[in-house]
Amino acid sequence: MPHAVLQVLRFAVAEAASCAFAVAVFAGLLVTFLVPLPWAAYDVLLVWCVVVTLGFWAAGLETWREVLVICAFHLLGLALELYKVHVGSWSYPGEAVTKVAGVPLFSGFMYAAVGSYICQAWRRLDLRVSHYPALPTTLVAVGIYANFFTHHLTVDLRVPLALAGLLVLRRCRVHFTVGPARYRMPLAASFVLIGTFLWVAENLATFLDAWAYPGQEEVWEVVHTSKIGAWSLLVTMSFVLVATVKAAEGRLYHQGGEPTVTR
Numbered sequence: 543m544p545h546a547v548l549q550v551l552r553f554a555v556a557e558a559a560s561c562a563f564a565v566a567v568f569a570g571l572l573v574t575f576l577v578p579l580p581w582a583a584y585d586v587l588l589v590w591c592v593v594v595t596l597g598f599w600a601a602g603l604e605t606w607r608e609v610l611v612i613c614a615f616h617l618l619g620l621a622l623e624l625y626k627v628h629v630g631s632w633s634y635p636g637e638a639v640t641k642v643a644g645v646p647l648f649s650g651f652m653y654a655a656v657g658s659y660i661c662q663a664w665r666r667l668d669l670r671v672s673h674y675p676a677l678p679t680t681l682v683a684v685g686i687y688a689n690f691f692t693h694h695l696t697v698d699l700r701v702p703l704a705l706a707g708l709l710v711l712r713r714c715r716v717h718f719t720v721g722p723a724r725y726r727m728p729l730a731a732s733f734v735l736i737g738t739f740l741w742v743a744e745n746l747a748t749f750l751d752a753w754a755y756p757g758q759e760e761v762w763e764v765v766h767t768s769k770i771g772a773w774s775l776l777v778t779m780s781f782v783l784v785a786t787v788k789a790a791e792g793r794l795y796h797q798g799g800e801p802t803v804t805r
Contacts, residue, residue, distance in 0.1 A: 552721045556666045562603070563612075563658035566594045567651060568746065575750045583751075584638035584646035591651035598658070607787045608661040612654040615780055619653025620645070622690055629694050632755045652747070656740065656777065660784045667718040670796035671729060676785065678710040683782040686775045700775060707733075707778055717796045726796075733781070737774030744769060 558565075570590040574583035595612065598604045604612070627633060627644045640647045663669060682703060689699045707730065714729040745765050748758055757763060788794040 549720050549723065553667075556720070557663070560659050560662035560666055561655075562662065563594060563598065564655040564743065567591060567655050568743070568750075570594075571747060571750045571752055582638040582640075583636055584634070584648055585640050588640050588646065588648035588651075591648050591654075595651070595654070604658065604661055607791070608658075608784075611661065611783045611787050612657045614783055615657040616650035616654040618687065618779070620647065620650035622653075622687075623649045625691055630756070632753050633759075634753050635751065635759065649753070652752070653776075653780075656736075656780045657784060659736075660780055661787075663718075664784065664788060664793070667720065670717045671785070671794060672715050672717065672726075672796040673713040674729070674785065674795065675710050675714070676789070679707070679714075679778070679785075680782050682707045682710060683779045687779055690772075690776075700771065704771065704775060707775070715796075729781075733774045733777045734770075736777045737770050737772075740773040740777070741765065741767070741770045744773070 567587075570587050574586055579586055595609065599606065599609050623645045624643055634641070634644060634646055634649070636646070638646050685699070685706070686703050689703055693699065711728070711730045715726045716729045716732050717724060717726045719725075748754060748765060749762055755765065785794055
């Protein structure tokens with residue numbers, strides 16, 4: 543039991559450290575929520591997120607390739623935000639100079655935080671994957687992203703896409719190291735776990751007035767649990783981007799036998 547507790551603590555510390563970018567974003571949200579500022583909160587948050595991104599790169603916490611991944615996910619997220627706000631899925635109540643079509647430019651960094659987390663976890667936990675079908679997973683990820691737009695105009699394909707993702711990743715495992723031990727788990731399961739934590743983070747962000755869903759404008763309420771599925775699908779997109787970089791670095795695929803647990 544002491545060994546198991548120690549491993550859980552080691553894993554928790556590594557996960558917390560991997561969330562450094564997300565923690566920085568939430569720290570900015572908390573400050574702008576609690577402290578009266580002479581500037582619009584969204585403008586301050588944009589400057590803060592840019593400084594954090596450059597700071598991570600300058601400090602060597604993220605490579606230039608990883609920064610490019612984060613920027614790519616920022617742009618993909620920003621495009622999604624522009625469309626979702628346009629169709630009324632949610633809104634940003636505050637005013638700002640850096641607000642385009644109702645969307646503050648800092649919002650893309652909340653998506654970038656997901657990419658940063660995966661990059662950091664890859665390094666801290668020495669992540670590798672086995673039986674990863676790159677092309678089919680990429681096609682599913684593209685379909686997932688497209689469906690976030692098209693389901694407002696036609697049939698919602700998120701369930702078929704989720705099933706397709708489970709099918710193509712049925713044999714895929716993610717291998718990771720905690721302390722002296724090497725473990726593995728289904729990659730698809732990790733997406734659901736990350737999606738669940740993102741849902742928790744989303745509740746905190748909406749509480750801090752980062753954005754608001756219909757029904758939250760007057761009185762805050764818990765975000766519907768169906769968003770866990772949406773976040774889990776979104777993680778698939780982020781993983782594909784990071785995996786592309788890790789493949790170029792030769793750090794994508796697992797080499798060796800079964801994972802071992804050393805006591």
